[in-house]
Amino acid sequence: MSDRTDRRLTPQRRAVLEVLRASSDHPTAADIYDRVRTVTPSIGAATVYRSLGVLVESGLALELNLGDGVAARYDANTRRHDHVVCDACGRAVDVDLPVPDDLPATLSARTGFAITSYSLQFRGLCPTCQASTSHLSPPDGEPSAQGVANAEA
Amino acid sequence: MSDRTDRRLTPQRRAVLEVLRASSDHPTAADIYDRVRTVTPSIGAATVYRSLGVLVESGLALELNLGDGVAARYDANTRRHDHVVCDACGRAVDVDLPVPDDLPATLSARTGFAITSYSLQFRGLCPTCQASTSHLSPPDGEPSAQGVANAEA
DNA sequence: TTGTATGCAAACATTTTGCAGCGTG
């Protein structure tokens, strides 16, 4: 009876992880499926979904719910960080916010919950969409890491 | 050509809103459908979904994505507030956290986004689930507003 | 071998749409 940790990093799972690491736009499972198929055309959708599950379980990826209507997104950046999502084009950008680190403790004291994780979600208009009068058409599919704001102090 | 604001508060929409206001457990659309039917048995699922959409659009309700696998939840509490979700039983509790109010400004300066809203999501174990060794069975269906922590300072 | 992983297709769950009829202003 081995515990749930003895998962193998198969070629498919590795491929999914690679794609995820190469993406900075927080792709959904469907996005990832499409991208992986350009490399491993024979992979099945179920395998992608299962692989994502495995990666999340083993701590190699994060599953995000950015609060837009969109399905779960995935992130290979497993450090604690926050996100800001554009209401117009849906683009999601990472942010590292210097939040008071007693936040979890405060919350815990206040609710009795044993806090294990937390994140902040911001919504608004991205610079591009602020510029364009018509808040439509996304800036583009998968732009490289443009606009990732990570100042630490 | 009237704008999208001339929506009527029909009996069905009112019923949905009532149910939502009577619920403190952040029900999903399906939950709400079930509850509304106890009062208005003839209502259709589509109407509930459409009503929720209308209520959200008109600012009478909030659509939440609490990051658990669960579908969107709804909240009649439209004030800005945060949530903590139990990883074991899925219970979601409101919290009003005194976050530095320059947070949006900081974010905006850092990313160029025009921030319109934000919220904090915490995850962990609720008191009940911490107590029970086996992190299973939800505390209960729709407990009244037990455990809502709203200290303001 | 023995058990896990994969691909395919079917099954599912959830939400959206099309449409005819109804009610209200």
Place this chain on the structure above:
DNA sequence: CACGCTGCAAAATGTTTGCATACAA
């Protein structure tokens, strides 16, 4: 009478499962 709203059913999405086969230890 025009228009929005409703209920029903069908359709569209998105994700999970069942199963036979293919691998790997």
